[in-house]
Amino acid sequence: xxxxxxxxxxxxxxxxxxxxxxxxxxxxxxxxxxxxxxxxxxxxxxxxxxxxxxxxxxxxxxxxxxxxxxxxxxxxxxxxxxxxxxxxxxxxxxxxxxxxxxxxxxxxxxxxxxxxxxxxxxxxxxxxxxxxxxxxxxxxxxxxxxxxxxxxxxxxxxxxxxxxxxxxxxxxxxxxxxxxxxxxxxxxxxxxxxxxxxxxxxxxxxxxxxxxxxxxxxxxxxxxxxxxxxxxxxxxxxxxxxxxxxxxxxxxxxxxxxxxxxxxxxxxxxxxxxxxxxxxxxxxxxxxxxxxxxxxxxxxxxxxxxxxxxxxxxxxxxxxxxxxxxxxxxxxxxxxxxxxxxxxxxxxxxxxxxxxxxxxxxxxxxxxxxxxxxxxxxxxxxxxxxxxxxxxxxxxxxxxxxxxxxxxxxxxxxxxxxxxxxxxxxxxxxxxxxxxxxxxxxxxxxxxxxxxxxxxxxxxxxxx
Numbered sequence: 001x002x003x004x005x006x007x008x009x010x011x012x013x014x015x016x017x018x019x020x021x022x023x024x025x026x027x028x029x030x031x032x033x034x035x036x037x038x039x040x041x042x043x044x045x046x047x048x049x050x051x052x053x054x055x056x057x058x059x060x061x062x063x064x065x066x067x068x069x070x071x072x073x074x075x076x077x078x079x080x081x082x083x084x085x086x087x088x089x090x091x092x093x094x095x096x097x098x099x100x101x102x103x104x105x106x107x108x109x110x111x112x113x114x115x116x117x118x119x120x121x122x123x124x125x126x127x128x129x130x131x132x133x134x135x136x137x138x139x140x141x142x143x144x145x146x147x148x149x150x151x152x153x154x155x156x157x158x159x160x161x162x163x164x165x166x167x168x169x170x171x172x173x174x175x176x177x178x179x180x181x182x183x184x185x186x187x188x189x190x191x192x193x194x195x196x197x198x199x200x201x202x203x204x205x206x207x208x209x210x211x212x213x214x215x216x217x218x219x220x221x222x223x224x225x226x227x228x229x230x231x232x233x234x235x236x237x238x239x240x241x242x243x244x245x246x247x248x249x250x251x252x253x254x255x256x257x258x259x260x261x262x263x264x265x266x267x268x269x270x271x272x273x274x275x276x277x278x279x280x281x282x283x284x285x286x287x288x289x290x291x292x293x294x295x296x297x298x299x300x301x302x303x304x305x306x307x308x309x310x311x312x313x314x315x316x317x318x319x320x321x322x323x324x325x326x327x328x329x330x331x332x333x334x335x336x337x338x339x340x341x342x343x344x345x346x347x348x349x350x351x352x353x354x355x356x357x358x359x360x361x362x363x364x365x366x367x368x369x370x371x372x373x374x375x376x377x378x379x380x381x382x383x384x385x386x387x388x389x390x391x392x393x394x395x396x397x398x399x400x401x402x403x404x405x406x407x408x409x410x411x412x413x414x415x416x417x418x419x420x421x422x423x424x425x426x427x428x429x430x431x432x433x434x435x436x437x438x439x440x441x442x443x444x445x446x447x448x449x450x451x452x453x454x455x456x457x458x459x460x461x462x463x464x
Contacts, residue, residue, distance in 0.1 A: 003053045006066070006324050006336040009094070010040060024301045026394045027210055030203045032091060038203055039094045042423045043067070048075060050094055051335040053324055054086060059255025060311040061086045064319060065093035066341055067101060074340040077104035083312035084304075099201035102421050102429040105166045105173040111420070115181040116144040116157045126156035126414060127435045129453035132193040140185040143167065143178060147416025147433045150209065150405045156416055158433045161187050163418075165194040192447035193439055195219075198432035205428040206398045209417055212432030213404045214275075218295035220454075221269045221277040223438035226368045227455050234459075238381040240266040240278065240303065249300060249385065256280075256307045260290065260314050266303060268383065269293075272458065274407050278306040281371065282314075289371040290314050297400055303385050320348045355446040362448075369443045408434055 030038060043050055047070040054063035060083065067078030078101035082092025101107070116123050119138030127133050136142075144157040160177075161167045167174055168187045177183075187194070198216045202208030228234040242250050257264050262282045269279045276299035280292045290313050294305025323337045323345050337345070352370075359366040367373065395403065405415050419430040439449050451459075 003055050003064075003319055003322065003324065006051050006053045008335055009050045009052045009065070009090075024296065024298075024305060026298060026301065027207070027214075027296065027397060027400065028203070029207050029397050032087060035091050035095070035203060038425055038427060039091065039098065041425055042098065042427050043094075045424060048078075050097070052090060052093060053319075054090060054093075055315050055319075057086070057255075057259065059259065060084060060252060060308040061089050062312040062315045062319075063089040063093040064316075065090075065097040066335075066337065067097050068334065072334055074338040075101045076106045076340055077101055077344075079341050079344055081312060081316060083308040089312075095201050098427075099199060099429055102201075103164065103196065103199045103431070105164075105169070105171055105177075107421070108173045108177045111145065111160070111177070113143050113145060113160065113177065113181050114157070115183065116142050116159070118142055118185075120157070123157045123159075127159075129436045130193070131450040131452050132162075132190040135189045136185060141182050142185055143181045143183040145418045145431075147418050150401070150415040150417050151409045153409070153414050156414060156433075156435075158416060158418055158431070161185075161190065161194050163194075163196060163198055163431045163433070165191075165196065168194055192442055192449040195439055195442055197439065197441075198434070199430075200432065201427065201429045203428075204397070204426055205417075205419060205422070205430070206401050208428045208430055209432060210397055210401050210404065212417075212430070213401065213408075213415070213434070214295045216432055216434045216437055217271075217273055217275045217404070217408075218277055218293050219439070219441045220273070220434075220437035221271050221295065222279060222293050223440035224271055224455060224458060225267075225269045225279060226443060227438065227440050227451055228459060230368050230373060231364055232459055236267075237279075238268040238383050240268050240383055240385050242266070242303070243384050246300075246385065249303060252304060252307050256311050257282075259311050264307070264310060266306070266385075273411050275404060276302045278302040280306040280310040281373070282310060284371055284373040285375060287372075288317075289373070290317075291371055297395065297403060299386055320345050351445065355444070358446045359448075365443060365448055368440075369446065371444075413437065 049068050050065055052063055052065045055061045063082045065080045067075040078097050080093045080096030080100055082089035118136045118140040143160045147156050147158040149155050168191055197219045198212045200208045200212035242253050244250055260282050265281045267279045270277045275295055277295040283289045290310055292306045292310030294302045296302040355369045359369050408415050413434050413436050416433040422428045436454055438452055438455050442449050
């Protein structure tokens with residue numbers, strides 16, 4: 001599958017024959033056409049432009065986007081990828097590129113940061129059960145943001161490093177930020193716990209919060225699958241089948257398998273949180289396994305998200321190897337990759353080998369990190385993906401946020417929200433924090449965080 005050349009995108013760009021069919025549309029507050037116009041309005045307000053390329057296919061596909069400032073220079077970390085039908089993937093790539101830019105170090109100067117001692121009871125109380133807390137001295141001064149409680153609980157401090165891995169880099173922006181707060185912490189001991197999980201963008205704050213919550217749930221479930229099933233040898237999760245009469249989802253699965261040239265195992269990895277979560281795996285007996293995962297209150301959306309993500313991962317592997325030309329035919333300004341994109345592409349291209357090198361002497365971790373699981377254990381149960389009943393009324397986005405927060409709190413977790421930037425249009429970028437969820441999914445990028453209290457508790461339950 002080859003990608004198109006890079007080309008400038010604008011509000012009037014259309015893809016002939018492909019009307020917008022917004023993936024997970026019940027979790028969006030704008031139509032596809034409205035979202036396309038919205039993101040370009042936001043970029044116009046910043047004085048930025050965008051260029052994109054995509055894989056031409058009728059089923060699940062992927063698109064990439066690069067953002068540039070008014071002078072034509074790439075915006076730092078302003079690179080994004082989208083998944084799903086081609087039109088949806090293109091919109092998603094633009095939103096993700098803007099999210100990455102706003103959550104990156106170039107926006108650090110405007111962050112409303114404060115200083116919190118690691119030993120502060122408010123911080124240790126909120127993050128109790130997470131292993132990183134015990135890896136730092138009580139006197140360490142952490143750069144934190146104030147997370148607003150989404151439920152009836154109290155607000156709490158959220159360490160910036162937990163959602164911004166760039167805080168561990170030695171850059172001028174990081175140096176200025178840490179000097180503002182007197183942050184003297186050596187974060188190397190907790191680097192494995194630094195992840196962008198929970199960062200999200202949405203047309204509204206509720207939309208961003210919902211996607212941040214679902215991502216946090218999804219990565220927790222993936223972490224527990226690796227810890228309890230792969231490392232711990234626990235029972236295989238149920239296998240899901242897509243009923244033939246569910247034509248839309250069946251077509252998505254068939255097209256995904258055609259793109260990969262391999263059958264896809266669809267696993268139900270839903271945890272005690274009760275939020276449907278799906279893991280798709282392919283090629284686990286080969287040198288190049290690929291996966292996709294998704295979480296949603298609607299199990300069909302969770303399956304769709306996992307299927308489109310596994311195709312995206314497969315196609316982006318090829319995209320990294322072929323960054324494309326620097327300028328499309330007839331373009332008067334740069335459209336293709338510049339130094340920021342090429343640096344990120346190089347990092348991704350060597351990551352697979354780097355992960356293998358990191359865990360070469362630790363076979364169990366290597367198996368998790370590479371997903372070379374061989375033939376998956378026979379599942380105890382095979383279940384069909386439930387179809388939505390005709391009488392079911394979909395929940396609004398705010399109602400979905402409330403429902404997910406309620407399930408998390410019922411499981412004993414606090415939930416906080418940190419808005420980072422709201423555009424005049426209403427587009428919102430921020431971070432969701434759910435202390436106590438597992439972060440072992442980081443093993444897939446070469447880190448090995450210790451299992452937290454949640455994983456240990458669930459492991460005991462599995463063994464019983």
